Amino acid sequence: MASTTESSPRPGSAVPLPxxxxxxxxxAVRAGLVGADQPVAALLDLRTIRETATALHxxxxxxxxxxxxxxxxxxxxxxxxVPVLRQFDGLGIGSEVASPGELALARAAGVDPxxxxxxxxxxxxxxxxEALELGIALNVDNPQELERLDALVGxxxxxxxxxxxxxxxxxxxxxxxxxSIGAMSTATxxxxxxxxxxxxxxxxxxxxxxxxxxxxxxxxxHVGSQGMPLEQMAAGVRVTYELAEEINAAALAAGxxxxxxxxxxGGGLPVNFGSDETRxxxxxxxxxxxxxxxxxxxxxYRLVTEFGRSLLAKAGMILxxxxxxxxxxxxxxxxxxxxxxxxTRTVFAPxxxxxxxxxxxxRGQLRTGGELRQxxxxxxxxAGDLVARDRAMPELRPGDLAALLDTGAxxxxxPFGYNSLARPGVYGFTVDAxxxxxxxxxxxxxxxxxxxxxxxx
Ligand SMILES: *Cc1c(COP(=O)(O)O)cnc(C)c1O
Numbered sequence: 001m002a003s004t005t006e007s008s009p010r011p012g013s014a015v016p017l018p019x020x021x022x023x024x025x026x027x028a029v030r031a032g033l034v035g036a037d038q039p040v041a042a043l044l045d046l047r048t049i050r051e052t053a054t055a056l057h058x059x060x061x062x063x064x065x066x067x068x069x070x071x072x073x074x075x076x077x078x079x080x081x082v083p084v085l086r087q088f089d090g091l092g093i094g095s096e097v098a099s100p101g102e103l104a105l106a107r108a109a110g111v112d113p114x115x116x117x118x119x120x121x122x123x124x125x126x127x128x129x130e131a132l133e134l135g136i137a138l139n140v141d142n143p144q145e146l147e148r149l150d151a152l153v154g155x156x157x158x159x160x161x162x163x164x165x166x167x168x169x170x171x172x173x174x175x176x177x178x179x180s181i182g183a184m185s186t187a188t189x190x191x192x193x194x195x196x197x198x199x200x201x202x203x204x205x206x207x208x209x210x211x212x213x214x215x216x217x218x219x220x221x222h223v224g225s226q227g228m229p230l231e232q233m234a235a236g237v238r239v240t241y242e243l244a245e246e247i248n249a250a251a252l253a254a255g256x257x258x259x260x261x262x263x264x265x266g267g268g269l270p271v272n273f274g275s276d277e278t279r280x281x282x283x284x285x286x287x288x289x290x291x292x293x294x295x296x297x298x299x300x301y302r303l304v305t306e307f308g309r310s311l312l313a314k315a316g317m318i319l320x321x322x323x324x325x326x327x328x329x330x331x332x333x334x335x336x337x338x339x340x341x342x343x344t345r346t347v348f349a350p351x352x353x354x355x356x357x358x359x360x361x362x363r364g365q366l367r368t369g370g371e372l373r374q375x376x377x378x379x380x381x382x383a384g385d386l387v388a389r390d391r392a393m394p395e396l397r398p399g400d401l402a403a404l405l406d407t408g409a410x411x412x413x414x415p416f417g418y419n420s421l422a423r424p425g426v427y428g429f430t431v432d433a434x435x436x437x438x439x440x441x442x443x444x445x446x447x448x449x450x451x452x453x454x455x456x457x
Pocket of ligand 1: 077225
């Protein structure tokens with residue numbers, strides 16, 4: 001990896017992400033965002049967020065029919081931070097929410113209810129009522145939820161008599177099987193999400209449910225997240241599209257207008273955690289969808305997407321101070337301040353969620369060479385609290401910073417309260433080629449007083 005001085009490009013030219021990252025780490029140290037008193041902090045590269053949002057828009061604009069409406073939403077669970085939601089909203093990306101808390105965050109960010117989609121599998125009557133009152137699109141998960149909705153909307157449907165304003169869909173599970181990470185595979189035969197379309201009688205039930213409720217106007221699928229082959233995601237979209245066609249054909253045959261007008265194709269684009277390359281990228285996926293489900297882009301359907309991880313992962317890193325280094329049983333261990341509390345999945349499922357770890361010295365200069373196999377441990381009091389095991393990387397020393405890369409999504413934004421470790425600060429940054437960085441506070445570090453208060457003190 002290039003050091004900051006070697007590859008600082010001419011002022012005015014685009015600074016590549018790895019260089020921006022190095023400049024930002026040094027600037028974060030100078031600004032005191034991370035150090036002895038604040039031993040862990042998360043940084044978000046605002047430029048990467050903008051570029052990723054642009055890539056999403058252009059990828060779908062390239063394959064969509066002229067004038068076809070595509071609403072992109074950001075899955076709030078991937079980055080549950082109000083300024084992040086506001087930033088995405090400003091970039092034309094609304095919010096996909098799955099709990100009252102996520103909805104409150106999206107509302108606090110000023111996201112227009114018309115650009116919010118509610119998808120939780122456990123919506124209470126209160127949540128359903130609120131969504132209907134606000135005019136938020138929602139996707140029904142199961143027959144019992146549909147019965148609840150029947151009682152709430154009455155015979156006229158959510159938009160009053162007729163279909164005006166109705167933005168209610170149904171989530172279906174195409175039951176295509178698992179990807180490489182079981183916990184992330186939402187389209188297995190027994191997944192808890194959506195109506196299991198291949199179960200006996202299920203498809204007929206869906207057709208009947210739509211025929212009896214002209215206000216149902218959408219279908220939703222989200223076939224999986226990290227670890228799901230793209231072909232399988234596209235196959236899930238195809239199954240959903242074909243069901244929409246069947247519902248619409250039945251409506252037309254009964255003398256009614258086409259009923260399903262919107263297909264919500266979910267999120268789930270996997271992220272490459274192995275290098276700085278953005279792979280597979282939205283363009284690849286959009287083109288794959290066009291080749292697998294060409295009619296998706298013929299303009300008859302409005303589209304909704306719900307990407308989370310792929311919109312934010314590459315923009316973020318967690319910086320953790322190395323407090324001590326030690327040797328045990330022939331192994332070198334760097335004890336840092338980032339473990340299960342900010343890298344929960346990596347610690348508990350290390351094979352599914354490996355992370356790159358970069359080494360910086362105490363001034364925030366990238367360390368290169370001098371590689372040593374070492375464990376990078378967190379501060380939590382259990383033995384498995386490791387973010388990297390037996391990893392060959394430049395030798396970490398006390399006072400250094402270990403940087404967990406590609407952690408913009410699902411890491412520091414959703415901390416785990418183990419050992420009463422305070423939530424770290426999250427800072428957005430922009431950086432110039434000369435190393436001048438601007439930081440904005442996305443979330444302040446939690447104070448001990450706040451931690452005590454939230455723990456019943
Ligand atoms: C989590 C989730 C997403 C986003 O998934 P990513 O893998 O982060 O892109 C989208 N839709 C639904 C319904 C989800 O649960």
